[in-house]
Amino acid sequence: MKQSVKLIAGNWKMNGLAASLGEVETLREALAAEPAACRVALCPPATLVHRLAGAVAGGGIEVGGQDCRAEASGAYTGGVSAEMLKDAGATLVILGHSERRQEFGESDLLVSSKAEAALRAGLSPIVCVGETLAQREAGEAVEVVRRQVMNSLPLALAGQAFAVAYEPVWAIGTGLTPTLEQIEEVHRAVRAAMIERLGLASAAAPILYGGSVKPENARDILAVPEVGGALVGGASLKAADFLGIIRGA
Numbered sequence: 001m002k003q004s005v006k007l008i009a010g011n012w013k014m015n016g017l018a019a020s021l022g023e024v025e026t027l028r029e030a031l032a033a034e035p036a037a038c039r040v041a042l043c044p045p046a047t048l049v050h051r052l053a054g055a056v057a058g059g060g061i062e063v064g065g066q067d068c069r070a071e072a073s074g075a076y077t078g079g080v081s082a083e084m085l086k087d088a089g090a091t092l093v094i095l096g097h098s099e100r101r102q103e104f105g106e107s108d109l110l111v112s113s114k115a116e117a118a119l120r121a122g123l124s125p126i127v128c129v130g131e132t133l134a135q136r137e138a139g140e141a142v143e144v145v146r147r148q149v150m151n152s153l154p155l156a157l158a159g160q161a162f163a164v165a166y167e168p169v170w171a172i173g174t175g176l177t178p179t180l181e182q183i184e185e186v187h188r189a190v191r192a193a194m195i196e197r198l199g200l201a202s203a204a205a206p207i208l209y210g211g212s213v214k215p216e217n218a219r220d221i222l223a224v225p226e227v228g229g230a231l232v233g234g235a236s237l238k239a240a241d242f243l244g245i246i247r248g249a
């Protein structure tokens with residue numbers, strides 16, 4: 001992954017039915033008419049990975065899962081493995097999203113083992129980190145994020161294709177965003193922690209910003225030093241909004 005080529009990834013979360021593929025077709029046609037200056041990825045729910053991969057085939061849009069188990073297979077009712085996502089057409093997987101850390105109690109250690117599973121299956125992980133509002137207000141944002149990076153990235157990621165996403169929990173789905181200075185401060189800290197953990201081989205892995213990215217703020221955020229792309233929730237559900245963000249990269 002070259003740092004200069006940004007990655008704009010859409011996280012659909014638990015949204016999307018077969019009918020949503022119409023938005024994907026719109027996006028695909030727009031990017032065929034005017035190619036993106038960045039990498040573009042969509043991470044739909046697991047039920048849509050295969051169909052979405054078929055819908056974007058040859059269109060330059062990458063497909064990712066939103067989570068995977070650390071095990072390849074076995075008696076884990078309801079579980080989806082990295083191998084299954086890969087088999088369905090994914091090349092990426094989001095791991096350690098704050099909604100999973102909060103709702104499912106996922107620890108840094110678990111996220112790290114999931115990242116190892118992704119590599120084993122040939123998927124590029126997008127590992128998410130980010131502080132809560134209480135942690136930011138206590139002045140702990142950089143420290144919290146640094147600890148998450150150090151403990152959530154397995155050493156096996158050194159030299160591999162992967163990304164880190166900085167998503168302040170308080171900015172997700174709220175319309176609130178940190179200032180550009182705050183984004184730069186944390187992204188620089190994430191980069192330093194990545195290099196400390198994995199060496200210079202990780203210097204080119206993009207650090208995405210996530211949390212209330214919209215067409216209106218994307219260009220400014222994407223111009224911040226060390227912002228290598230965006231992880232977009234709500235605004236990735238509509239082709240027009242997602243395109244507005246892609247055009248800002």
Ligand code: 13P
Pocket residue numbers: 011097167171172173174175210211212213231232233234235
């Ligand atoms: P929103 O863009 O809806 O704030 O969500 C961000 C996010 O959680 C992406 O993973």
